[in-house]
Structure formats: structure tokens, C-alpha cells
Amino acid sequence: xxxxxxxxxxxxxxxAVLDRRDLDGRPWIAVEEPGDPVWRDTFVxxxxxxxxxxxxxxxxxxxxxxxxxxxxxxxxALGQKSMVRGATDAVAVRTLPWHGASVHLWAVWHHVDLRxxxxxxxxxxxxxxxxxxxxxxxxxxxxxV
Numbered sequence: 001x002x003x004x005x006x007x008x009x010x011x012x013x014x015x016a017v018l019d020r021r022d023l024d025g026r027p028w029i030a031v032e033e034p035g036d037p038v039w040r041d042t043f044v045x046x047x048x049x050x051x052x053x054x055x056x057x058x059x060x061x062x063x064x065x066x067x068x069x070x071x072x073x074x075x076x077a078l079g080q081k082s083m084v085r086g087a088t089d090a091v092a093v094r095t096l097p098w099h100g101a102s103v104h105l106w107a108v109w110h111h112v113d114l115r116x117x118x119x120x121x122x123x124x125x126x127x128x129x130x131x132x133x134x135x136x137x138x139x140x141x142x143x144x145v
Contacts, residue, residue: 020051028054029077
């Protein structure tokens with residue numbers, strides 16, 4: 001999964017790549033970030049930094065809910081391309097190569113798993129866990145250890 005591959009979901013534009021102006025001021029569906037009291041401000045700031053201002057009309061609890069709202073014609077949303085595989089024909093996916101958003105990835109495993117591949121994976125992940133912004137798994141880890 002490419003965390004920089006943030007996609008707009010919506011049935012508006014037929015072109016392969018949307019321009020910032022295509023998204024500016026449109027009614028929007030935002031995906032909530034549980035536990036982050038300023039998620040909306042962070043989302044809007046990322047959009048503004050990318051050159052458009054969303055008019056947020058609906059908040060979705062999770063990406064799949066947002067996808068359903070988009071499929072119902074209630075507005076576009078941002079989501080990962082992997083989330084929309086097998087979506088209805090009412091949903092179009094367009095790449096935003098100019099949008100600088102990213103997603104956080106979390107490595108999760110059972111603390112008693114004795115399989116060698118899990119032990120090797122855990123060792124690799126923990127060796128890369130330094131400070132935020134360092135290493136390929138920056139952003140946090142949940143190990144259950």
C-alpha cells in the first residue's frame with residue numbers, strides 16, 4: 001500500500017486525474033479520526049495545503065461508511081485506492097498526485113506467537129521504531145508485548 005496514494009472517491013469527473021479546482025468548494029464527506037479531537041482541522045489544513053477547500057457536509061465514522069455515502073451521491077471523499085476495490089459503478093476513483101496526505105500504518109501481532117517469520121518481522125519492525133518520522137513504519141506500532 002502506498003500511503004501517498006490518496007484518492008478522491010466520487011462520480012463527478014471523467015478525466016483520469018482531477019485538478020485541485022475540481023474539488024474546491026464541493027460538498028464533502030470527511031472520515032473521522034477517532035481519538036483525535038482536531039481531526040477535522042487537520043483534514044481541512046491538508047486539503048488547503050494541496051490547493052482546495054472542502055465544504056464538509058457529512059462526517060463518516062470510517063472509510064467504508066464514507067464509500068457508502070459517496071455511492072449514494074452525497075459527495076466525494078478521500079480514501080485509499082485499496083478501499084474501493086469491488087465498489088459499485090456509481091463510484092469513480094481518481095488519483096491525486098498533487099495531494100500530500102499520508103496514512104498511518106500500525107504493525108500488530110499476538111505477543112505469544114512463536115512462528116519464526118513473526119519473530120523476524122517483529123525484530124525488523126522494532127529495530128526501525130525510533131522516533132516519529134524515522135524509518136518505513138513511522139507513525140506508531142502496537143505490539144501487544
